Amino acid sequence: MRYALVYGLLAAGVIGAVIVSGIAFHLGGVFQTVWFGYLVMVVAMTFMFVGVKRYRDVEKGGVIRFLPALLMGLAIGLVAVLAYVLIWEAYLAATHYAFIDAYFRGPEMAELRAWYSNPLNRAFATAQELAPVALVMALFSAALLRNPRLLPAKRTP
Template structure:
């Protein structure tokens, strides 16, 4: 099972990590914010479909068509963990290669959006202070690494939960003869 976790976790990590790296380096960290998030989370869902495939394979090939919920869920979480680590490493590599200051760029974008929405001077001042504090925190790897991991892992938990719930039923997508 450990081999399966690393193989499918590695596949998922590469599916999500390579586009993240290429998009960050290629666009120098300046994709339009809504598009960047949509592309990012769509890629995460596609990548984490490896969880479903791995659980189904384990059920059909190694489990004789049966898998219990908790082992399936645990396997999904482990695959998500491996994919999440690769995602974090891809983000760190993209930051190092591109030289972008993500926190500062993000802060400027958020402030510009609030300004365009007609925020008051007091709101903008408070937001500017908050974004400066965020930039300081984000510079610390002990803050940045878990924060980056927290972008992908909840998606992995959700995919693992749904996959385990569906695939515990041997009649759901049964193995072909």
């Protein structure tokens, strides 16, 4: 569980830092694109790979099977997703929910705005942004790190 907390919070911290930086420095343009957002998520989820590798090397003696590696990756991803949802909610509260007003302008968006105003719906929508990236990275990490010859643990003399 320690690995999931540490590496999941590190991943969410990267995403949070980008969100806060974008707000603090009023960065627009590329910082507001979907592609940039997913790039940040993929980079942040590299902490999943690092966490699974560290777990393999320290706790499992340098060898791990696919399923335990996948479960550790999913646990890290779950922590990251939950932390990301909390970071987003904190951002919305700090800005007095200005994002909702700006994003859902116009009468055709009224129904969607009402749906998004519900905190449970919003948490679900926010989690859906990062969860697919976390799942892919968990599968990727587990598939690669089950091979003990890939980035083997360093032995101390």
